[in-house]
Amino acid sequence: MEQKVLNEVFVAKVNDLPEKLGRTVHVGELELAIFKLESGEIRVIENRCPHKGGVLAEGMVSGEHVFCPMHDWKISVVDGKVQEPDVGCVQTFEVNVKDDNVYVFVPEK
Template sequence: MIKKNGEVVSIGSIRDLPERIGKTVCVGDKEVAVFKLLNGTIRAIENRCPHKGGVLSEGLVSGEFVFCPMHDWKICLDNGKVQEPDVGCVKTYQTKIVGDEVFLLID
């Protein structure tokens, strides 16, 4: 369950996030793709590829990147930038872990 507290939104326990598999989280009118990387880092980005709107939470994760499932665009989970030779960017969201609870910082 998502609990709103100003601009901080709880998305549940870190234990509920599988490694290297995206999870879609809806906060108001925003759809966010959340990923737990192999090193335990949590990353969150806009859930639509800037190319053709592919659902990024369904993409393949490799290191700090997700590959769009539609056309294989490589997007950096740290800064949202599409990697060359393609161009574009998706919005990134800060995450915070308190205990085992994961929070998104929504602006």
């Protein structure tokens, strides 16, 4: 089984991220949505809703979920799963916070 190599990439300063709002970041060809939750935790997911491609960084955040701005699909920013009755998921990305710097782990090309 081939093991994926991950690169740790700087994406933001913690203090620059608004609470409960998303921000779009680009890492190579990836378009990611980064969120600072009410708890202060940082989460990063794929930025497009699996339904119709809505920009998730523009959605409303409630707890550990973001609501797609196009059709209100509720998506977990923890595991990427769309909440029932809708189905689907988005990719999630591991995050590392060092000092005030936020890094995301993305697959190496």
